[in-house]
Amino acid sequence: MKSLKISEAVVKRLPIYLRFLNELSKKNVLTVSSQDLGQKLNLNPAQIRKDLAYFGEFGKKGIGYDVTYLIEKIRQILKLDRQIPVALVGSGNLGRALCNYNIYLRDQMKITAIFDSSPDKIGQVINNMSVLPMEHLADVIRDSSIRIGIITVPAPEAQNVANQFVKAGIEAILNFAPSILKVPEEIRVHHADFTAELQSLAYYLPE
Amino acid sequence: MKSLKISEAVVKRLPIYLRFLNELSKKNVLTVSSQDLGQKLNLNPAQIRKDLAYFGEFGKKGIGYDVTYLIEKIRQILKLDRQIPVALVGSGNLGRALCNYNIYLRDQMKITAIFDSSPDKIGQVINNMSVLPMEHLADVIRDSSIRIGIITVPAPEAQNVANQFVKAGIEAILNFAPSILKVPEEIRVHHADFTAELQSLAYYLPE
Numbered sequence: 001m002k003s004l005k006i007s008e009a010v011v012k013r014l015p016i017y018l019r020f021l022n023e024l025s026k027k028n029v030l031t032v033s034s035q036d037l038g039q040k041l042n043l044n045p046a047q048i049r050k051d052l053a054y055f056g057e058f059g060k061k062g063i064g065y066d067v068t069y070l071i072e073k074i075r076q077i078l079k080l081d082r083q084i085p086v087a088l089v090g091s092g093n094l095g096r097a098l099c100n101y102n103i104y105l106r107d108q109m110k111i112t113a114i115f116d117s118s119p120d121k122i123g124q125v126i127n128n129m130s131v132l133p134m135e136h137l138a139d140v141i142r143d144s145s146i147r148i149g150i151i152t153v154p155a156p157e158a159q160n161v162a163n164q165f166v167k168a169g170i171e172a173i174l175n176f177a178p179s180i181l182k183v184p185e186e187i188r189v190h191h192a193d194f195t196a197e198l199q200s201l202a203y204y205l206p207e
Numbered sequence: 208m209k210s211l212k213i214s215e216a217v218v219k220r221l222p223i224y225l226r227f228l229n230e231l232s233k234k235n236v237l238t239v240s241s242q243d244l245g246q247k248l249n250l251n252p253a254q255i256r257k258d259l260a261y262f263g264e265f266g267k268k269g270i271g272y273d274v275t276y277l278i279e280k281i282r283q284i285l286k287l288d289r290q291i292p293v294a295l296v297g298s299g300n301l302g303r304a305l306c307n308y309n310i311y312l313r314d315q316m317k318i319t320a321i322f323d324s325s326p327d328k329i330g331q332v333i334n335n336m337s338v339l340p341m342e343h344l345a346d347v348i349r350d351s352s353i354r355i356g357i358i359t360v361p362a363p364e365a366q367n368v369a370n371q372f373v374k375a376g377i378e379a380i381l382n383f384a385p386s387i388l389k390v391p392e393e394i395r396v397h398h399a400d401f402t403a404e405l406q407s408l409a410y411y412l413p414e
Contacts (some may be wrong), residue, residue: 009216011410015403019385040387042396079409086405094304101385101401109409147412148405172408178308180227180247188411189249192404194308196222197397198293198355201379202286202316203218204395205354 010051016041018074024067033064084109085144089161090152091116091124091131094176098152099127113140138168148172155179217258223248225281231274240271291316292351296368297359298323298338301383305359306334320347345375355379362386
């Protein structure tokens with residue numbers, strides 16, 4: 001399935017579909033059309049049909065998509081059908097906020113360990129997790145089979161954290177620090193870039 | 208220029224280019240090739256050339272792009288050459304963290320007002336700004352010519368905040384709550400979606 005080379009834009013829309021489908025499922029809605037999806041998500045229905053067609057023919061003409069089946073398929077595609085523990089480094093305001101998002105991550109992917117280098121942060125409890133010292137990072141990542149690392153430290157410290165993640169065997173990084181990371185090619189890095197989001201929004205302001 | 212209908216993906220890459228170009232400028236680097244840009248930003252040089260070509264012919268064969276000129280052009284395109292005050296509602300951990308990003312927003316676009324509905328948050332000082340009560344939202348937005356609103360409240364409260372933003376004349380919203388907002392068509396909404404970012408990252412994990 002990976003050999004299809006699905007574009008990043010498509011992969012990033014799948015979790016959006018998934019969230020809305022989960023909401024429909026909770027309301028016992030059985031089928032949904034690409035028109036409905038498009039209207040709710042502010043996306044073009046043709047785009048949605050194209051996105052979902054990458055993964056096989058799920059929709060039925062005149063009926064739409066089977067909600068339960070589509071949820072299952074997207075979860076499989078995104079690998080959310082398996083356990084994916086996540087580690088976070090940087091227990092400042094942003095790190096704390098993200099740990100509180102755990103409740104929205106209904107799937108098996110959750111932040112399971114928090115680290116900080118500051119002695120006065122270590123031992124604090126966030127969302128039932130104790131903040132751990134950086135010295136434990138490698139051991140915890142190995143012992144808990146953690147595959148994804150989140151960086152919420154200030155920009156000048158981000159590369160150092162990335163290096164430690166890579167050394168500890170992390171396979172993917174979500175970086176919130178506004179800095180460009182140098183990591184080996186096989187490590188996937190996504191930037192959750194608040195300033196870029198805000199700046200790109202300005203483009204759409206009326207004159 | 209807007210009539211060109213530049214894709215959202217391109218608009219979202221421009222701030223990334225801008226940040227790196229600003230770094231180069233600080234180091235007194237005068238020109239940069241699309242190869243260099245691509246390598247540093249993990250992007251395809253051809254893609255970068257295509258992106259920048261939307262806005263006119265800036266690059267010179269064999270020399271590359273003039274850093275200062277490109278910064279100026281991207282700032283113009285993104286409208287970062289004018290004052291864009293931003294308001295934020297929700298002074299929890301995430302709201303606080305975002306206010307601290309003000310230092311990275313070197314341009315004229317900054318968070319200039321913070322609001323919260325909780326009496327024990329009102330009056331607290333974050334980054335030299337007092338948290339204001341929601342009752343002042345409309346007046347402050349009008350008096351300070353605020354054009355963009357950021358939502359960092361819990362998901363069930365997000366729609367209510369969006370409604371108040373719209374009523375107060377906000378033109379664009381950056382929504383951090385994992386919920387789909389209903390707003391008039393002319394209001395641009397971007398979702399800064401942490402859970403979606405994390406879930407899309409899982410797709411790229413090796414089997």
